[in-house]
Amino acid sequence: MKTLSEIKRNIIAFYSRIQSRVTDFSVGSVVHDMIFSVSAALEDVHRDIAEVEKQAYIATASGAYLDKLINGTFQLPRSPATRSMGYVVLYGESPLANPTSVKLRYANYNYDTGKFVSGVESSTKFIGFNNQGDEGIVFSLIQPRNDDAVLTPVNEGDTVEPLIDLGNRNVQYLILPVAAVLTGAKTNIIEGGITSFPSPPPGISNVLNTSNPGIIFFSSGQPVSSAPFYSRFTNLLGYNSGKLSVVNAYNFSPRGFVEIKQDVDGNPIVAIYSDMPIGTPGAVTKQAGLIFEYMSQDTSVITLKDAISNSPVPSITITDGGVVKTLYLRTFSYGGTDYDEGANYTTDIEQFVAGTYGLVVSQRPDQISDTVIFDPDDVLTSEYKIPTSHMVAGGSDEDNDEEYRTYLRAYLSSLSKATPSALEAGALQISGITFAKTLTSDVSPRGTTILLVSNEDGVISPSKKNEVKKALDSSWKAAGVNLIVSSPDLIKTHFSMVIKPTVGVTTSTIMTQVSATINSYLKTKNPGDSLKYSEVLSRVGTIPGIENIFNLIISKELTLDTYTIYKADYDLAALKTVATSYEEDITQAGTIADGTPVKLSGSDYVATTATDQGAVGIIHDSVPAGGGNTTYSILFGDAKILSSFYSALMSAVTPEDFVSVSTINFGLVLTSLEFLYVSSYLFSEPLLGYPGLSYPIDPLTIQYQYISDYTSSATQLFRLGSVSLPDTTISPLVGIKFIT
Amino acid sequence: MNVTFANSELIGDIEEQISRLSASDARRRIFRTDLMMLGEGDIRTTSSSLPSKDMMIVSGVLNYAQALLHRLMTTRGYHPADRSFGVPWDSYLGQSYRNKSIVEAQLSSDVAEEIGKDSRTASVIKVVCKFESPTVVSVVCDVAPVSVDDLVIQLSLSAGAQV
Numbered sequence: 001m002k003t004l005s006e007i008k009r010n011i012i013a014f015y016s017r018i019q020s021r022v023t024d025f026s027v028g029s030v031v032h033d034m035i036f037s038v039s040a041a042l043e044d045v046h047r048d049i050a051e052v053e054k055q056a057y058i059a060t061a062s063g064a065y066l067d068k069l070i071n072g073t074f075q076l077p078r079s080p081a082t083r084s085m086g087y088v089v090l091y092g093e094s095p096l097a098n099p100t101s102v103k104l105r106y107a108n109y110n111y112d113t114g115k116f117v118s119g120v121e122s123s124t125k126f127i128g129f130n131n132q133g134d135e136g137i138v139f140s141l142i143q144p145r146n147d148d149a150v151l152t153p154v155n156e157g158d159t160v161e162p163l164i165d166l167g168n169r170n171v172q173y174l175i176l177p178v179a180a181v182l183t184g185a186k187t188n189i190i191e192g193g194i195t196s197f198p199s200p201p202p203g204i205s206n207v208l209n210t211s212n213p214g215i216i217f218f219s220s221g222q223p224v225s226s227a228p229f230y231s232r233f234t235n236l237l238g239y240n241s242g243k244l245s246v247v248n249a250y251n252f253s254p255r256g257f258v259e260i261k262q263d264v265d266g267n268p269i270v271a272i273y274s275d276m277p278i279g280t281p282g283a284v285t286k287q288a289g290l291i292f293e294y295m296s297q298d299t300s301v302i303t304l305k306d307a308i309s310n311s312p313v314p315s316i317t318i319t320d321g322g323v324v325k326t327l328y329l330r331t332f333s334y335g336g337t338d339y340d341e342g343a344n345y346t347t348d349i350e351q352f353v354a355g356t357y358g359l360v361v362s363q364r365p366d367q368i369s370d371t372v373i374f375d376p377d378d379v380l381t382s383e384y385k386i387p388t389s390h391m392v393a394g395g396s397d398e399d400n401d402e403e404y405r406t407y408l409r410a411y412l413s414s415l416s417k418a419t420p421s422a423l424e425a426g427a428l429q430i431s432g433i434t435f436a437k438t439l440t441s442d443v444s445p446r447g448t449t450i451l452l453v454s455n456e457d458g459v460i461s462p463s464k465k466n467e468v469k470k471a472l473d474s475s476w477k478a479a480g481v482n483l484i485v486s487s488p489d490l491i492k493t494h495f496s497m498v499i500k501p502t503v504g505v506t507t508s509t510i511m512t513q514v515s516a517t518i519n520s521y522l523k524t525k526n527p528g529d530s531l532k533y534s535e536v537l538s539r540v541g542t543i544p545g546i547e548n549i550f551n552l553i554i555s556k557e558l559t560l561d562t563y564t565i566y567k568a569d570y571d572l573a574a575l576k577t578v579a580t581s582y583e584e585d586i587t588q589a590g591t592i593a594d595g596t597p598v599k600l601s602g603s604d605y606v607a608t609t610a611t612d613q614g615a616v617g618i619i620h621d622s623v624p625a626g627g628g629n630t631t632y633s634i635l636f637g638d639a640k641i642l643s644s645f646y647s648a649l650m651s652a653v654t655p656e657d658f659v660s661v662s663t664i665n666f667g668l669v670l671t672s673l674e675f676l677y678v679s680s681y682l683f684s685e686p687l688l689g690y691p692g693l694s695y696p697i698d699p700l701t702i703q704y705q706y707i708s709d710y711t712s713s714a715t716q717l718f719r720l721g722s723v724s725l726p727d728t729t730i731s732p733l734v735g736i737k738f739i740t
Numbered sequence: 741m742n743v744t745f746a747n748s749e750l751i752g753d754i755e756e757q758i759s760r761l762s763a764s765d766a767r768r769r770i771f772r773t774d775l776m777m778l779g780e781g782d783i784r785t786t787s788s789s790l791p792s793k794d795m796m797i798v799s800g801v802l803n804y805a806q807a808l809l810h811r812l813m814t815t816r817g818y819h820p821a822d823r824s825f826g827v828p829w830d831s832y833l834g835q836s837y838r839n840k841s842i843v844e845a846q847l848s849s850d851v852a853e854e855i856g857k858d859s860r861t862a863s864v865i866k867v868v869c870k871f872e873s874p875t876v877v878s879v880v881c882d883v884a885p886v887s888v889d890d891l892v893i894q895l896s897l898s899a900g901a902q903v
Binding site for chain 2: 021022023024026027028029030031032033034036040
């Protein structure tokens with residue numbers, strides 16, 4: 001580029017050549033200053049020309065000019081900045097007393113594109129901090145992948161607010177997805193970085209992005225497949241921790257309390273609190289266990305709150321029904337033998353709870369179990385951890401100019417590699433990717449290629465998805481193709497079967513092996529594959545100790561609603577087996593509670609008691625299997641038997657319960673067919689097509705021509721899941737009943 | 741602003757002065773030639789009618805005198821090609837001084853120094869600055885150019901704004 005001085009010299013030289021009259025070109029002369037002005041303007045022109053020249057070539061262009069050159073010519077947009085997303089834990093102060101009042105408002109988010117669709121402004125927000133000293137990063141609650149977790153219209157055409165639907169569940173731990181409102185690498189938050197919840201709804205105390213939510217359970221309900229809950233707390237500093245069991249926890253994050261109510265042998269630990277300072281007349285006492293403060297991030301260590309300190313005020317501050325109260329520890333007693341420090345111990349303990357907060361003594365629930373966890377997307381592992389793949393991550397900056405140029409070069413050199421199989425091969429080069437499949441054009445938007453990728457469990461983290469996309473975009477993708485990297489949709493699949501084991505075999509062992517065998521079978525399946533009855537039977541049939549398999553049923557998406565509806569139908573069928581006769585569609589019976597004994601009064605049936613000599617039977621309400629209006633029936637017979645059977649039946653939630661109801665309580669021995677009938681009902685849905693509405697399935701009606709293999713769509717992948725049954729246990733979706 | 745010449749060489753109207761002062765080739769070579777633009781800031785043109793009408797030029801000692809005028813008319817820091825060109829009027833005008841004579845002496849020194857920057861200046865004989873008001877100062881200076889014996893150019897101007 002020519003400088004002003006060069007331009008001025010050129011003009012003066014030229015001017016001097018063409019005339020000789022004007023010769024004074026020194027600074028301050030009229031002609032110099034005129035030439036200087038022209039030179040200055042020309043220098044601006046030269047600068048503009050140089051800038052235009054620079055922006056005309058990919059090698060030197062920058063910013064929007066480079067976008068125009070590359071995207072305008074090759075339709076290769078610059079890789080945009082991405083936002084981080086993942087799951088956080090919301091902590092209730094205690095199991096939510098009124099979950100329907102907890103308003104958690106989500107923003108609509110497109111998980112495939114990583115962009116918000118709507119509702120960001122009004123969504124529930126959290127603040128996170130990265131370790132780069134940036135200001136707080138705002139995260140927005142987004143809709144869970146599971147549609148069941150959000151409010152839905154009751155009637156077609158109704159509109160509903162974008163709220164998380166907790167139903168009537170008294171949950172305390174909520175595992176919910178969030179996404180950064182802004183984009184860029186700065187939105188990557190380290191674990192524990194999201195701790196600010198500016199406007200929590202009543203009952204919610206805090207938020208945390210952590211791989212270890214610190215969920216604490218009561219000790220009496222031990223899971224079968226993992227370590228006892230109490231053994232997770234192995235180090236109670238200064239105490240014989242191995243003898244203590246955790247019974248309750250509140251306000252877990254970031255500082256929470258664990259209440260120890262008894263040791264593992266059932267020896268009670270009782271602390272007496274009063275609502276006024278010690279010695280105050282009229283103080284009301286309350287009981288609770290000992291209060292410990294959680295300290296360790298790996299949940300293996302908890303410590304006493306200010307253990308045996310000399311704090312002068314032995315009290316705790318609590319929130320009781322929304323009212324902040326102070327409770328004073330008065331005495332402490334332990335029924336076991338490990339704490340034998342005598343009278344001095346009581347004095348010491350009085351002082352360790354000083355100045356704490358958050359324990360709700362008077363509202364303490366009897367127990368905490370899985371029912372306090374709201375995890376609609378099944379993020380938690382069986383160890384109650386949030387896997388790395390679901391941690392908040394995935395933010396990246398927009399490609400800078402040099403990265404964009406590199407992208408173009410890589411694209412140009414990869415044209416020959418840009419086939420679907422090449423994309424799949426490219427994805428499989430990336431660690432952690434064990435499955436990759438390019439969807440056919442008929443299921444992809446025009447101009448777009450969709451690549452499904454996952455690990456062996458059928459899932460993929462947002463950051464890994466970004467990693468795959470970036471690698472393929474830069475090295476493998478075809479010209480002008482918009483590549484979407486997605487993960488398969490998981491279909492929770494349910495298997496039920498009746499197994500006759502060989503004599504002497506432990507049935508629990510078989511159950512474990514069947515579950516593992518089916519799981520292994522599912523892992524051989526890719527999106528679009530079929531589940532074949534013959535394949536399942538052949539695999540399960542090879543398990544040692546199995547003599548025969550009956551009534552295998554494979555179904556998808558077993559839900560609690562489905563279960564409830566079919567249970568009602570089966571209840572009616574079961575009741576009919578102990579009734580002498582029955583009459584259906586008795587409209588008048590709708591005014592009488594389900595299970596109530598009735599007698600005739602004139603031409604009407606009226607409620608009575610089971611011991612009434614005039615009782616003729618009981619009322620039963622039934623929801624049709626296909627949905628619709630409730631029907632009312634009268635089951636005639638011995639009202640006492642019917643009534644007792646009814647009560648037992650209503651409380652029966654497992655096959656074992658039901659068999660007990662039938663055989664022990666009433667001396668009824670089910671036939672094999674009846675037994676299979678019960679089993680199929682308890683764990684299954686109807687098959688598609690016939691027999692449909694006549695569910696529960698009578699084994700006699702199951703014919704091979706009505707059994708069809710299940711086939712997923714091109715984007716779906718079968719995996720075993722779990723379902724919450726009415727008894728609050730989490731059951732794997734493998735239902736097995738043994739004929740012994 | 742006025743320019744006068746102390747000897748009798750310069751008489752008559754401006755065109756006559758121009759003619760006489762530009763007559764010598766030697767003086768044109770030493771003092772060079774520029775377009776004519778005096779204190780009022782207008783380029784002057786010949787009185788001829790078109791198409792022979794042309795911009796007037798100024799040569800010799802008169803060009804030197806015009807250059808000094810331009811230099812004194814320029815406030816230092818405002819010439820885009822040379823920020824040191826001109827007199828620092830901004831440093832003097834618009835203020836009240838307890839002892840004006842000292843300040844006037846300082847200003848006279850600056851004016852003399854500025855005139856001396858022109859290579860065609862032989863010597864600055866006298867500079868007298870006098871504040872007429874805080875915003876107006878009158879300057880009279882006598883300057884001897886190089887190569888012209890006994891010629892003294894007297895420049896007088898009022899710098900600042902009359903309110």
